[in-house]
Amino acid sequence: MSTAQMHSGAYPVDGDLVRRLIAGQFPRWAGLTVERIASGGTVNGMFRLGGGMVVRLPVLAGGAEDVATEREWLPRLARRLPAAIPEVLAAGEPAEGYPWPWSVYRWLAGENPVAGALSRPEALAGDLARFVTAMRSITLPGAPQAYRGGPPASLDASTRAAIEQLRGIPQEGVDCDAVAAVWEDALRAPDRDGPPVWLHADLMPGNLLVDGGRLHSVIDFGCMGLGDPACDLFPAWNLLPAGARTVFREALGVDDATWRRGRGRALSQALIALPYYRTTNPAMAANARHVIRAVLEED
Secondary structure, three states: OOHHHOOOOOOOOOHHHHHHHHHHHOHHHOOOOEEEOOOOOOOEEEEEEOOOEEEEEEOOHHHHHHHHHHHHHHHHHHHHOOOEOOOEEEEEOOEOOEOOOEEEEEOOOOEOOOOOOOOOHHHHHHHHHHHHHHHHHOOOOOOOEOOOOOOHHHHHHHHHHHHHHHHOOHHHOOOHHHHHHHHHHHHHOOOOOOOOEEEOOOOOHHHEEEEOOEEEEEOOOOOOEEEOHHHHOOHHHHOOOHHHHHHHHHHHOOOHHHHHHHHHHHHHHHHHHHHHHOOOOHHHHHHHHHHHHHHHHOO
């Protein structure tokens, strides 16, 4: 899948570019194979380098800003988290016409979980809750603000605009009045009474790797930082079935207001993603549809 098809102004990246960058900056790896990794991601190109590494190149300027964040914080977070996270092995710089920093990471084994096809959903829910709890417990100073860490009201205009877009796409079959009512409920939920906490802030299925049905690794920390803990509840609706969703909520001790904000944030992300990606990114569009169904079916 080509990210260039999804966003105007995306920089085209391919295996030849990666080979030139590696040869010029890390010649010790110049003889290794380079293979593009199929991904539902939206702001990075991913290429496997040999058997044990992965090259990640932003294709948008916004993604390029995440490179420095990961280089600074991933080493400091790794020993504090119960799942493996990316390890930066080399820091690439602009060259060969490519305009942004890029990174080489250690390869992490596993596969992305698929909503509706989890082999051990309740165990995975517990694993995810432990990861979120560990993120929240971090107290490192100087943390950035999470990209997705604010209250639902910060997304009100874009969410309402997306709902109106979906009214004009009847083939998607979205009950726009029903999703608008859930969104209004999220806006009415009380804001968090307390300091912000550390978040991953992008716990999508594509950023999780499982092995034997259990959480093995969490990747793509470009959105991490401080924010509302409701913003790390996304797996409740983008991945977990109803029973495992309950396990996840109980393990985290989520109160009603936080749950309503989290549900609204997950729904907002899906509503915005669906019209944007419906013809260019099947994985993102399919997950958006799943989230909308899960939210509307929740008791």
